[in-house]
Amino acid sequence: EVQLVESGGGLVKPGGSLRLSCTASGFTFSRYTMNWVRQAPGKGLEWVSSSSGSSDYKYYADSVKGRFTISRDNAKNSLYLQMNSLRAEDTALYYCATSRLGIYAFDIWGQGTMVTVSS
C-alpha cells in the first residue's frame, strides 16, 4: 500500500525549533520529488518546500526561506523538515505529499502532523 506517515509535530514556543519526519512506503521513494504542504487551522493549502529525488534541488516558499530546511534519506525512505525560528503564523497541519505523475499535482498525501507555535 502506498503510504506517507508524518510525525514530529507538537507545541513549541515562538523562536523555537522542531523537526518533522515523513516515512514513505509502497513506492520507490528515491525516484520522486517530495514536498511539504501546510494548512493553517480553518485555512487553505500552502506549499512550503520541495526536494528532488537525489536532493540536488531544494525549493522553499518565501515565507519559510532561511528558517526551514528540507532534507531526505533515501536509504530510510524518509523526508524531513527542520523548522527554526518558528513564528505564530507557522502554526498549521503539515502534510508530506508527492506526485507519481512526474509533476506537482500531488496524488499521494500523508495524514499530516500538527505544529502549534504559542507561548
Place this chain on the structure above:
Amino acid sequence: EIVLTQSPGTLSLSPGERATLSCGASQSVSGNYLAWCQQRPGQAPRLLIYGASSRATGIPDRFSGSGSGTDFTLTISRLEPEDFAVYYCQQYGSSPTTFGQGTKVEIK
C-alpha cells in the same frame, strides 16, 4: 507568483444536483498545469483532476475538469453524499505552485 481565485466561496446544493466550481488565475497557467483536489473534513486532500482535464486514478467520471489559460472549471455532474467537501484548485505550471482559497460544497 500566480494567484488563484475560486468562486463561489460556498455552493449550497442538494444531492443529485450539478455543481460548477470556477478557478481564475492572475496570469495564464503554463501548459494548463491546473489540478483540482477534494478535502473532506478531517482528511488529507485527494487529487481529482490534473492537467486541467485528466482524472486521477480511481476518480469517478462524474468529476470533470475543463478550461485553459486563466479560466478553469470543475464540474460534478450529480452530487453524491460523499462529494460535500472543500475543493481546491492548484497551478503547477509556474514556481511556486499555488492553491486557490477553496470552494465549500455544502448540503442545501
